[in-house]
Amino acid sequence: MYLILLLALYRIKVNAFCQTRKRKGGVIEVSTLILHNFTPMKQDKNTSNTPSRLLSLDTLRGFDMLFIMGADAFFMCLGGMFPGTLLALWGGQMEHVAWNGFAFYDLIFPMFLFIAGISFPFSLSKSIGMGADRKSLSMKIVRRGLTLVLLGILYNGLLDLDFENLRYASVLGRIGMAWMLAALLYMWTSRRVCVAVGSGILMLYWAMLALLSAPDYPDASSFSMEGSIVGYIDRLFLPGKLHLGIHDPEGLLSTLPAVATALMGILTGEFIRSAKAGGHSKSAILFFLGLAFFGLGWLWDIVLPVNKNLWTSSFVLVAGGLSMMLFSAFYWVVDVMQWRKWTLFFRVVGMNSITIYLAQHFLDAQKPLKTIFGGVLALVPENLYALAYWTAYVLVWWLFLYFLYRHKIFLKV
Numbered sequence: 003m004y005l006i007l008l009l010a011l012y013r014i015k016v017n018a019f020c021q022t023r024k025r026k027g028g029v030i031e032v033s034t035l036i037l038h039n040f041t042p043m044k045q046d047k048n049t050s051n052t053p054s055r056l057l058s059l060d061t062l063r064g065f066d067m068l069f070i071m072g073a074d075a076f077f078m079c080l081g082g083m084f085p086g087t088l089l090a091l092w093g094g095q096m097e098h099v100a101w102n103g104f105a106f107y108d109l110i111f112p113m114f115l116f117i118a119g120i121s122f123p124f125s126l127s128k129s130i131g132m133g134a135d136r137k138s139l140s141m142k143i144v145r146r147g148l149t150l151v152l153l154g155i156l157y158n159g160l161l162d163l164d165f166e167n168l169r170y171a172s173v174l175g176r177i178g179m180a181w182m183l184a185a186l187l188y189m190w191t192s193r194r195v196c197v198a199v200g201s202g203i204l205m206l207y208w209a210m211l212a213l214l215s216a217p218d219y220p221d222a223s224s225f226s227m228e229g230s231i232v233g234y235i236d237r238l239f240l241p242g243k244l245h246l247g248i249h250d251p252e253g254l255l256s257t258l259p260a261v262a263t264a265l266m267g268i269l270t271g272e273f274i275r276s277a278k279a280g281g282h283s284k285s286a287i288l289f290f291l292g293l294a295f296f297g298l299g300w301l302w303d304i305v306l307p308v309n310k311n312l313w314t315s316s317f318v319l320v321a322g323g324l325s326m327m328l329f330s331a332f333y334w335v336v337d338v339m340q341w342r343k344w345t346l347f348f349r350v351v352g353m354n355s356i357t358i359y360l361a362q363h364f365l366d367a368q369k370p371l372k373t374i375f376g377g378v379l380a381l382v383p384e385n386l387y388a389l390a391y392w393t394a395y396v397l398v399w400w401l402f403l404y405f406l407y408r409h410k411i412f413l414k415v
Contacts, residue, residue, distance in 0.1 A: 056124070056274070058336035061345040062329055063117050064352030069096070069110050071351070071358055072396040079389045101227065102307040104320055111173060111310075112263050112321035113328070114355070118181050119267020120329065123275045126189060136189060143185050149415050150178025157363055168242040171252040174359075179257050184264035193272060200265040204315035207259045208306050211314065225307055225314075232256050232312050249311065256313040263313075266295075266322040270329065281338035288330035295323030350400060350407045357413040358403060371398045 074096040081093020095106035129139055154172025162168070188196055214231040215224035222229025233249035244250040274284060299308060299319030306316045335341050351358060375394035382390040406412070 056121075056333070056337055057342060057345060057349065058329070058332040059117060059121055060349040060352040061336055062332040062348075062352070063114070063355050064348030064350065065332075066110055066113050066117065067351050067355045067358055068348065068396070069107065071362060071399045072392050074107060076389065076392040076396060079392055083385075083389065098310065101311060102225075102309050104308050104310070104317070108310045108317075109321055109324055111176075112260075112318075113325040115177055115180060115260060115263050116267035116270075116322060116325040117329070118177065119184060119264040119269075120271035120274070122181075122185050122188065122268050123271040126185075127275065139189065140186060143182055143189070146415055147178040147182025147185075150181075151175040153360070153415065154178070157360065165242065169245055169250070170242045171236070171240060171245065171250045171254075173252060176252040176257055176260055180260035180264045183261045184268055187261075187265070188268050188272075193269065196265055196269060200262045200269075203258055203262045204318060208315045210255075211306065211312065225309070225312070227311070230312060246311075251311045251313075256311075259313045259315055259318050262315075262318050263322055266318075266326070270326060274333070281334070285330045285334035285338060288333070289327050292323040292326030292328075292330060295319045295326065297323070299323060347400070350403050354403050354406055354412055356415055357406065358399060360413075361402070362399065367395060367398050370402075371395060374398060374401075 077089075078093045078096045081087075081090040081096075084090055092106075097105060098107055099105050126139070130136075151172075151174070154174030154176075155168070155170055157174060158169040158172055160168065184196075187199060191199075210231055211224060213224075215229045216222065216231060216234035216237075218234065218237070219226075219228040224230055227233055227246065227249045230249070232253060232255045233244075235255045236244055236250045236253035237248060240250060240253055244253070270288065273288070277284060279287065296319070299316045299321075302308075302316035302319065306314055308314060308316045308320050310317055310321075336345055371394055375398070379387065379390055379394060
């Protein structure tokens with residue numbers, strides 16, 4: 003079914019599209035970005051079926067990243083103030099599930115990888131149109147992927163030089179490796195091969211989880227933390243420490259199905275870039291395909307639990323389907339209907355996503371928070387303090403990103 007649904011994206015005949023743009027001056031870039039740089043330019047919604055600059059990507063990416071820069075805590079506090087309401091239900095979605103199952107917070111990571119995939123067909127088309135050859139582009143893809151792996155290890159404490167207790171697996175490393183492998187596959191093969199490989203990965207990974215188990219925990223289920231082959235491979239081959247002691251959510255074997263997540267994004271981007279259908283039709287097709295993936299993932303959950311820690315094949319479909327539905331909605335609102343005035347708040351975050359991820363780890367927001375909002379927070383009643391604090395926390399980081407945005411400074415890997 004995964005294969006059939008993905009092929010449906012490409013049943014529509016496509017036109018080769020490659021359009022170059024004049025670069026606008028005054029933008030300060032640190033290197034070049036694999037995750038959110040090129041999206042095509044603005045179009046007239048009434049005259050062209052070819053996509054333009056996808057402001058929806060920056061907007062959706064910003065929406066996604068907002069939940070790791072304090073919005074999660076804000077909604078948890080808000081939900082705590084109104085128990086038994088929809089706000090409380092939403093606040094309860096701001097934490098990862100312990101093992102099997104799915105919460106909204108489990109979507110943040112795979113949706114970022116999905117978005118990274120969407121932008122690649124556009125950047126590849128642009129680079130080839132400017133005369134770049136595939137061999138040099140491949141080297142850049144590998145370099146960028148490995149750079150993210152290195153940044154992830156740096157994030158985890160590489161400079162402490164405590165290699166025995168260093169966690170080598172990381173979120174950035176997972177993004178770098180999964181995106182890199184998916185991008186190389188897309189660049190050197192056909193869409194049909196990408197669909198076949200993505201489908202094959204999900205089926206193979208399911209078989210591995212179902213049929214293989216950890217020999218050091220012979221009585222545990224093969225879908226459990228102790229008994230899964232995923233954790234066993236990490237314990238056997240991954241140096242340093244594992245995030246959960248005997249298992250790492252961003253370990254070696256579970257990177258394989260993450261490649262399928264990146265491929266879903268890439269194929270979605272290719273559909274938006276090249277299909278003849280109009281924007282309304284593209285939005286509708288993607289929404290209902292996403293809904294089908296989402297449903298199939300939960301149907302698969304009957305025999306293969308939806309599990310982010312294992313990045314199970316059913317999790318790929320649930321998270322990928324939901325990401326596709328959200329993207330279709332953002333794409334329709336922002337790029338098709340061109341209702342864009344509200345997007346600035348999110349775009350400021352989305353255009354410097356790597357910056358905010360690293361900055362929150364390496365920089366301390368407490369001093370600027372106290373300087374800017376300390377006086378106001380001192381006046382807040384005790385029962386509202388947590389909510390006010392996290393509001394101020396989000397605003398401090400947003401103002402930092404807005405400063406970079408206004409000065410056209412974008413940290414790129």
